[in-house]
Amino acid sequence: MEHINPTFNPMPKPMPKPTYTISVVNNANYYCRGSSEFPRPECLPQAGDVLVVEKPFRTLAGYVYQVGSRLRLIERTLDAPFGLLSSLGNWVVECPFQESVWTNIELMIAEGTLSYGRGAEAGEWLPISTAPKVREPYRMFVVIAVDVRVGNGTRYTTDPYCVWPEDGKFVRWPHPFPPTHWMPLPDYNPETRGQ
Secondary structure, three states: OOOOOOOOOOOOOOOOOOEEEEEEEEOOOOEEEEEEEEEOOOOOOOOOOEEEEOOOEEOOOOOEEOOOOEEEEEEEEOOOOOOEEEOOOEEEEEOOOOEEEEOOHHHHHHOOOEEOOOOOOOOOOEEHHHOOOOOOOOOOEEEEOOOEEEOOOEEEOOOOEEEEEEOOEEEOOOOOOOOOEEEEOOOOOHHHHOO
């Protein structure tokens, strides 16, 4: 006779969506005066990522960004020029108007204001977490590791390598550390395009 545990629930509880906080701080000593939780994107951005504006917006500095504008993430920083500090770290961003510090990059990605979406079409490097996971015939792509620390802590960017995914790895990737970004190659199929 099978024993049934009445308290056992076979349905797992849904995991809460990950969040992060943006705190209001005093620039002199980063004293926290308050914070709010915001949604985090599934894929956190990395230095070197190029983001595309999907919805127009105005910054605290008064600049207006239109759909299609591009931003390049340079590095994380604790600078908080408007008294706002992300718990993930603010970003130094290269943008059309000037290089500046942004607090809410992750929120803007999570809400769809910024995306990696059209970067592939424009030949931009995309986060490695968005790379294909299954090999397709005649389909390779290029990977690179951007600004990784090696040996004595020196920052290093690799050469790009043409690869394909296999068993959770990238075939032909020669380094002991993983790539950070990828880019698709043009489609080629000898059966449909000739040789």
